[in-house]
Amino acid sequence: MLCVAPLDAAHDHRLVFGAWLEWLRRRDAASVPDLVCTGAPGWGAEAALALLDNAPTLRGKVHLLPGASEAMLDALYRQCLFTLHNGGPARWSGAVTDSLAHGKPVLMPAAGDQPPGGGLLHFEAGSEPSLLAALEALSSDPAALEQARVAIVPLRPWADVAADIMAEAGRLAAEAGPTPPLPLRPGYRTPLRRLRHRHQHSAMAVAETARAGTQWHALEEWGVWSRPGAARLSLPLGEGMAGALHLELDLRGPPQDQAVALQARRKGGKALPAIEVVLPAGAERTVTLAVPPGDGAVEVLLDCARAVPLPEGLRVGIGLRALCVARDDSMEDRLAMLESRRFKVVEALPRG
Template structure:
């Protein structure tokens, strides 16, 4: 009987079965049971390092990161050539607030898998803990290169951001794509031309593959659906910074942004880091100053971002490119209070009409509107308050009432709805007469747009302010009259033959529209006077002007700017509508990687060593005094500070209580480049916000003055008391 009992006793589960059960419990997030099952498995297979990693995961999910770390480290001992255990250890150490150890663990993981894009990204996020702390006196910046650049690097960061979300370019994107497409295809292009992007989260400039970029330009011009597999594959191959090498920028390069970098995170801090290692010139294209000239037609965030970018441009740009004399004038007017104005070069925009008429007509015929035999007027612009579609819609309604619906052609509006388009769209929706006579289409390719220009009666373009007005040039280049308001850059875009109406004058707009619709002879006479050759410029023409401006700079680079002495510099981003010197310098003085973004009250430092760089126009050895206004993080923080001027001063220690406001005075002798301050925040403390930031001290204000400037010292004392 005993033998029978032993024969029917169930076999113990195999290690594979135990592991399968543990994995199922893990997938069901039954962490305690999964832990027990993984321990049973390891009792049989103690050297299976992947299961030690899984056991670490179960402990982490149960709120025990310290024990999880021990399991990850044990797995690393068992598998010293695999990066995963050290990667997991690095994540846990970071969450434990042990940033220095985390950075070391992640660097070890990357050393084991140097081609892993994901690991490169993670390690780059921790570079503020792996880079050596700055040391030595505060030196003057290297002089900017002069003469012909040895390399041209075109920054396409904002264009790639746009193409990630949209296929059909508008406005500034069309300008960038036109100029760069022509430049890259030109047999006369300089030998060393590269495309680069900036990744703000990792402060890294990366090399954009030219072949992938040109393919995307071709597909974008052809138009089509954004979910088209060919488009999606082309975009995926292009916008992958972590999979691409660092940008091969060399000393003597000119870096040029043809777009708008005002929305790119940490852009100028990234530029300063690049310049510190590689002397270069920086040139930016200013397309318009609309957020400063007419902030009421922009998002509040757009105004704030643009003002901060424009202010910082005054301290970073060696030159400016602009699309019109009007934009050059706007730039000079808003930049004058900020200091010396960078020299500006004029690049008139292109309005090429080289598409095959037959192909363009076929592409336009595929659009939902207009019908093949229908008369229409064309309005090409994003539907937003600045373009004032509302006024044109009201004018169309007045024409219907005056002339009768049968005598008023369809208005085709090409553009997607944008900021504050509600009023115009509400009028369109609420009026049956307008719904029968106005069509809004978006996602129109360049080819189809050329077909619409070829078929329309004329075009209308209404706007409160423009840097140029590309649709006006395109209309005239196609031989079609453009009716536009007489202001800003539209006066230059429309110079080859546009018909102007008084800005904002509804009766004048209606009268001129009525004339163009009812007096064919007069319309054809005005059309015959269009200087099509003057309006038509191929993109290669604009590209040649860009190259000429970049390769033959008109003036030598300006001397590096100096921080105004003796005045309080607020470090917060208070959302002023106009750029200011304080706004520019609050961006400029933050050096290195150990800073978070600016907030209304000031800016948090990160864990590790944050640096302030305060260039001063003072003889070396001049006694200087620096006042820092500090704010304590949510937990007590031991902070070390030191000044570096002519020499490196000794570290000082202060303790910040949670939320405490503290003013700290440092003294040093000016170095060749002024004064630098290092602030060592150690491992920092959790801020407890939704971004899970680790922070050091906060900085609300800075003041640098000569030690003998008693008025500035008294002012700082009064601030401390009041």
């Protein structure tokens, strides 16, 4: 039998292991199926692990495989009789869906509004005797188990679901109107990193929206890596920003020396000549680009011909920590830009 869930308080493996131990006390060990648990220990796992450590007979039947690969999980799903999901009566997880997708029934706590059927089998939530009775009944009655398996409603493959989501996202993107101006405050630095705040605010929107196309990795705490090749920023600006601009980019080099070609233009306009910057490994540098006047959004290309591998396996181009834009004809903007570059300005991030 298979249990795909973290070993934590929410999934109460202490209850599961207790039922298995009682099962072993009542029956010959050879007649009790093995239990494979693939989750890593988490908060609240101490009681379950202590029971496992102190019961040698249980250790011979319960096998912990944290960090099992996708190939191993696939093999475990194919070979198991059914899966056990003790996530509480109101919990449904990807493991339940994966089990049903592999044609394996799921034994899980009963919920008031969730009748059995469709491959779902129930026991009384929080009851070790009820769980043990269900385990014994299913393991000793192949016909009932086969009936539950036949009742499973075929599920669509994840690849088909992902394809539909991407198609719908593409349709919505094609039908969307022009991107509204980004709330960039002239002269002030906007971080392009993962922002952890309880309230939504404009800095989050800029960090997500400014990165155009698919040539970017996910935001991290410090900033964001581009993918190898040409990554693009798109910055639709508001009123009063149609003149010539200065744009500063705070770059970070990958673990190896990296050359990046930078080019700015207005959307629909002529691009200015690219400049090439070479960043030593791990170095941080601020680069200033001239942006021509115009009504279109500011577009910036960051082109790295060479891919640099990170220790965790990502292949990256260049890192980007923040950006800052200032109007050429505004001394106030230029001074604020200089101060934001030289000093750490402590102020609350806007919520709007």
